[in-house]
Each structure stands twice: as C-alpha cells, then as structure tokens.
Amino acid sequence: MKTLKIIFFILGLATFNSIQASTLTASNQAQHIILLQKLQTALAYAENNPEDCGCKLKEYVAEYLELFPPNVVILANIQTYTPEQIKNAAGTACAYLEASLREGFNASKFKEKIATQIGVNPNNEDINSILSDFLNQNKNKMICAKDPKSNTSRSMHFYKYAILNGIIDLYDEILFDDEEFEIDFNAVEIVDGKPETLLDYIDKRITTGTGIANTLKGVRIDVVDLGGKTGQQLIDSGAFIMK
Numbered sequence: 363m364k365t366l367k368i369i370f371f372i373l374g375l376a377t378f379n380s381i382q383a384s385t386l387t388a389s390n391q392a393q394h395i396i397l398l399q400k401l402q403t404a405l406a407y408a409e410n411n412p413e414d415c416g417c418k419l420k421e422y423v424a425e426y427l428e429l430f431p432p433n434v435v436i437l438a439n440i441q442t443y444t445p446e447q448i449k450n451a452a453g454t455a456c457a458y459l460e461a462s463l464r465e466g467f468n469a470s471k472f473k474e475k476i477a478t479q480i481g482v483n484p485n486n487e488d489i490n491s492i493l494s495d496f497l498n499q500n501k502n503k504m505i506c507a508k509d510p511k512s513n514t515s516r517s518m519h520f521y522k523y524a525i526l527n528g529i530i531d532l533y534d535e536i537l538f539d540d541e542e543f544e545i546d547f548n549a550v551e552i553v554d555g556k557p558e559t560l561l562d563y564i565d566k567r568i569t570t571g572t573g574i575a576n577t578l579k580g581v582r583i584d585v586v587d588l589g590g591k592t593g594q595q596l597i598d599s600g601a602f603i604m605k
Contacts, residue, residue, distance in 0.1 A: 441495070443480055448500050451479040455520045456506035459529055467531035490542040501549035519549050522563045528574050530581065538584050547590035550602055557593030557602055561585055565592075 443451075454475050462468075473493060474484040482492055497504065506523040509515035524532040537545050550557045564582045568575050596602035 441492070443496065443500065447480050448503050451476050451496070451500075452504045452506070452520065454479050455504060456523060459506075459520060459524055459527065459532065462529055462531075463527055467529055467535070469531070469535040472532070472536065490539075494543045494545060498544075498546040501546055502551075504549070505551075516553075517551075518563070519551060519560065521547070521549070521560050525560075525564060525567060525578065525581070528577075530574075530577060533581055533584070538588070540588060545588065547585050547588060548596060548601070550593060550596065557596065557604065559591060559593050559596065561590045561592050 455472075458472055458475050459467075462472075473489060476493060476496070477484040477486075477489060480496055482489065486492060501519075504520050505517050506520050508517045518526070521532075521537070524530070536543060537547075547560045550559055552558070561582065564578050564585065568578050568582070572578065591599070591601070593602065597604065
C-alpha cells in the first residue's frame with residue numbers, strides 16, 4: 363500500500379497548501395472525471411505490479427494537480443482481485459478464444475465469462491468499465507499457457523493469442539470500442555531477451571507473411587491510434603525498464 367499512501371499524501375498537501383478553492387465547471391468536469399479514472403487505474407496497476415516504474419501514475423498526478431490543485435480528491439474504492447481470480451480469468455479468456463474458433467466469437471458471452479471469474483455481475487451497468495480496469499490492472503498476467511503438445515507453441519498474452527488465431531472479432535467488438543472500453547495495449551513479455559508488446563507481435567506476424575497480413579496492418583493502425591507502443595518505444599520513454 364506504499365504507493366497509495368504516497369499519492370494520498372501528495373494530493374493532501376496540494377489541498378491544504380492551496381489558497382483559493384476552484385470549483386468544477388461544465389468545461390472542466392469531463393477532464394476531472396477522465397483524470398480520476400486514469401489515476402484509479404494507474405494506482406491499482408502500480409499496486410499489483412511493483413516492478414513497474416510508475417511513470418503513468420506520476421504523469422497523471424502531475425496533470426491532475428496542474429488542473430485542480432486546491433480540490434479535495436476522494437478516489438473511489440479500487441477493486442482488487444485475488445491471484446486465483448486473475449489466473450482463472452486468464453484461463454477462461456484463452457479457453458473461450460480457442461472455443462470461438464469452432465463456435466464463433468460472441469462479445470456478450472466473452473464478457474460474461476470473465477465477469478463471472480472475477481466475481482462481478484455480468485449485468486452490472488458498469489461492466490465495460492469494470493472489465494477495462496481489470497484487464498489494464500492485470501495486463502501482464504493475462505497469459506495463455508503454452509500448448510504442451512506443440513514444439514512451436516509459446517505462452518503469450520491473450521490479445522496476441524487472438525491475433526495468432528485470427529480472432530479479430532475480439533478487437534472489433536470489444537478492445538477497439540473506445541466509447542465503452544479504455545484498453546492499455548502495452549503489456550510486456552520478455553521474448554528472446556527483448557520486451558515484446560502486442561504491437562511488436564503484430565509486426566512479427568505481418569513479417570511472416572501470414573494470410574491475414576493486410577487485416578493485421580489495419581489492426582496495427584488502430585492499436586497505435588489507441589496508444590499501443592513497441593517494447594523499444596516503452597524503453598525510450600521510460601515507461602519500461604529492462605532488468
């Protein structure tokens with residue numbers, strides 16, 4: 363909980379050291395809400411991933427304090443999940459993607475299965491926001507296991523698993539719906555000694571001449587538009603530090 367204590371201390375100082383109070387207006391209310399949501403997600407991610415540099419957290423705190431230095435900030439309770447829930451959710455996501463190769467992909471069923479594993483009512487009106495936060499907070503843990511029957515298989519993030527198997531509906535119906543979801547595409551896996559993000563993996567698949575290369579080029583454009591970076595770009599920006 364060290365990160366949480368630090369952030370509340372910083373925001374508390376900003377509140378008490380301010381001379382004039384500012385009031386939320388129609389013009390800045392949207393910014394206020396968006397920044398609070400980003401802070402909540404970044405806080406939870408930093409708590410669950412202590413090896414992360416916390417760069418996004420620092421960035422959002424600075425941005426918030428610049429816009430609203432005198433406000434008393436009350437953050438909503440951040441949902442935390444057990445290791446078992448996270449593991450089961452990852453396994454369920456991967457199993458559903460595999461099943462969808464035979465049965466077709468259904469966004470509602472996919473969300474229902476993940477929600478069930480993390481103890482959330484699938485009919486919750488905020489289900490899309492809850493799932494976004496869950497996927498972002500635990501982005502480096504949503505891994506599909508290696509197929510023990512294959513010599514060429516490897517473990518990989520379930521976003522990549524969908525790319526490998528051409529399940530683009532996951533992207534079209536959920537991940538790219540930026541009005542309902544705010545997805546962090548920058549989970550990092552170390553592959554052959556180098557950081558590999560979703561964008562790196564898509565580039566590798568395009569280079570191999572896969573039959574859906576043109577489709578993947580379109581997916582790549584959308585991933586970049588929604589903030590996706592290569593591993594090297596994350597290193598260059600300080601968002602990821604190789605150990």
